[in-house]
Amino acid sequence: GAGVSQSPSNKVTEKGKDVELRCDPISGHTALYWYRQSLGQGLEFLIYFQGNSAPDKSGLPSDRFSAERTGGSVSTLTIQRTQQEDSAVYLCASSLAAGLTDTQYFGPGTRLTVL
Amino acid sequence: EDQVTQSPEALRLQEGESSSLNCSYTVSGLRGLFWYRQDPGKGPEFLFTLYSAGEEKEKERLKATLTKKESFLHITAPKPEDSATYLCAVDNQGGKLIFGQGTELSVKP
Numbered sequence: 001g002a003g004v005s006q007s008p009s010n011k012v013t014e015k016g017k018d019v020e021l022r023c024d025p026i027s028g029h030t031a032l033y034w035y036r037q038s039l040g041q042g043l044e045f046l047i048y049f050q051g052n053s054a055p056d057k058s059g060l061p062s063d064r065f066s067a068e069r070t071g072g073s074v075s076t077l078t079i080q081r082t083q084q085e086d087s088a089v090y091l092c093a094s095s096l097a098a099g100l101t102d103t104q105y106f107g108p109g110t111r112l113t114v115l
Numbered sequence: 116e117d118q119v120t121q122s123p124e125a126l127r128l129q130e131g132e133s134s135s136l137n138c139s140y141t142v143s144g145l146r147g148l149f150w151y152r153q154d155p156g157k158g159p160e161f162l163f164t165l166y167s168a169g170e171e172k173e174k175e176r177l178k179a180t181l182t183k184k185e186s187f188l189h190i191t192a193p194k195p196e197d198s199a200t201y202l203c204a205v206d207n208q209g210g211k212l213i214f215g216q217g218t219e220l221s222v223k224p
Binding site: 004031033035041042043044045048050056058059091093095103104105106107108109 | 119149151156157158159160161164202204210211212213214215216217
């Protein structure tokens with residue numbers, strides 16, 4: 001079946017602009033996660049959604065970052081007033097259910113470059 | 116502070132030369148340890164989940180083991196197509212994975 005998909009695959013933007021990154025999870029997966037992978041650093045947790053519960057936003061680095069998940073499926077990560085340090089690969093993952101140590105399956109990522 | 120450390124950072128092997136990758140962790144309560152493989156320009160690909168000390172899992176040339184403080188990914192008779200970055204991650208809070216920096220494996224023919 002189809003895996004996690006993300007769009008766009010690459011995004012180049014100018015400092016100060018807003019960007020939106022999209023994630024389509026695996027059908028039937030109730031949990032959705034966003035991570036960031038910066039050059040020379042490991043994957044860093046940003047936020048996760050579980051069903052209709054309030055999202056865990058504890059990993060968001062600043063209030064310029066926000067995410068929403070509509071209808072329990074597609075998610076959008078928004079970065080406002082982008083900075084050069086936001087340049088990274090943004091990865092989305094989904095799992096059947098969070099809190100049950102369920103396997104997270106990752107999408108291909110969106111490479112964001114802020115000039 | 117919860118932490119995951121992988122070693123070595125990079126490993127170069129000749130085809131057929133077996134070796135092991137290490138993942139040591141300090142977490143308040145381990146719910147699961149995950150191994151992923153990541154090829155350049157792609158997202159991590161799931162390999163194994165280990166839940167308790169003493170557990171072992173195998174897939175083709177790969178075998179993962181777990182103790183109370185570390186996990187090993189053993190690679191037997193590797194092939195060039197095994198070249199990738201191998202990532203270790205732990206789950207201690209029901210969902211948020213803490214990743215190590217990864218081990219970049221290169222297998223030369």
